[in-house]
Amino acid sequence: MNGSIGRRGVLSGMGLLFLGACSKVADTKIGGSMLDSAEKWHRKIHRSLSDRMALAREYTKADISPNFRGNGSRTVDTPEYAAAIETGFADWRLEVRGLVDHPMSLSLDNIRRLPQRTQITRHDCVEGWSAIGEWTGPQLSTILEAAGVQDSAKFVVFRCADTLAGSRYYESVDMVDAYHPQTIVAHALNGEPLPVKNGAPLRMRIERQLGYKHAKYLTAIELVDSLEDIGDGEGGYWEDRSGYQWYAGI
């Protein structure tokens, strides 16, 4: 019938217009900034609804998933890293630098001798899956206090050894998440040294945010006052490359 074909035509035309409108909105300055500020509102409301130090759920040993998926970089593709695996990462160093009074270079032994925190938490990937594991390592706050963070520091940048599609991985958090009690520099998963696929020998745990914030193959912790000059300025590898949200609590 003419009438129904016409109606269907109108409907699909409206659909196409609508889709076109969506991509147009996203491309405009106001549309883009609306999308950005939605992320900020979520961060603000998450942080105002509970204590800024409120803990992510901790589970029991019985809840641990049978294995822990490795995603993104599953290894570091350099001869140096292959050699480091052979020596059990004996020469691996974690630098603490930037806006600190006492820059440091820590060995794995130094890190294992600091007061430790063990937590069984759920890891949520931006893609949608979850895994549960037990992580052990010093709180980032312990290391920051030892280094003496300067007042001008606003962000902590995590430098990594791995590259994805030719770019070096990195991530960053603000000082609220940096000093959160569950933000630890993990060297062990389920009581064993970190497996290579999960970021050996060191990775971050940022428990109230999605997996891409949990930088693996950690080489340096850098305190900065702005993220503008780091990478492309968006605060992380995926933020720069694909426009992922810097606040990954949603």
Place this chain on the structure above:
Amino acid sequence: MMQPERKRHGLVTRIWHWLNVVCVIVLFMSGLNISNAHRYLYWGNYGFEPADAWASVIRFPGWATIPGYYDLAAARDWHILMAWPFAFGLLVMWAAMLVSGHFWRDIRTTRREWKPAAIRRDIVQHLKLNFDHSSGQYNFLQKLAYGLVLGVFLPGMILTGLAISPGFEPSAPWLVDAFGGRQSARSIHFIFSWAIFAFFLVHVLLVILSGPIGQLRGMITGGTAGPEETP
């Protein structure tokens, strides 16, 4: 509130209805794009490989998603933006429905309506495409459908969406427990979205069958509640 020339649809209902249409369409289509990022659904707290999954979902084609190609970051941006007017719109709609009496008067079902014979009569009337239920009152199936969508599926989307967010969980860990874990909440989020889509199809079909011009005009201008205007 009980004036005789009451409009068929109140102003808040009409504004909310069209705002909600836009929100639900953007949320649904950007949600399909997000689903393409990991096409497996799980029960419980964890799940990351097909062996753990209770369902494997198809890859949704570009014409069904926002944006029209796979882009998890942009789809999440749209989803996260439209969640705000969707959630606050529903909150205002519920407040207005409770205060104005719309809920108690028009949507709440009575025990009499739940009798099997009455339900059967209502289904038969629908199958005969007889929509002339006088006086502008909703019949039982309409009350049930609107009640389920307004009271269960739409708020369920907001609550399961919050339960999936790792940054929200520390404020209300009980919410994640209530759904049986984060991956269960994610599964329910997916199922409810299709329940809303099913409602959308039936709703549009019935509007078309019952005189779409009059129905659309009613939801835009408000129409009148008199029996002579019932489409």
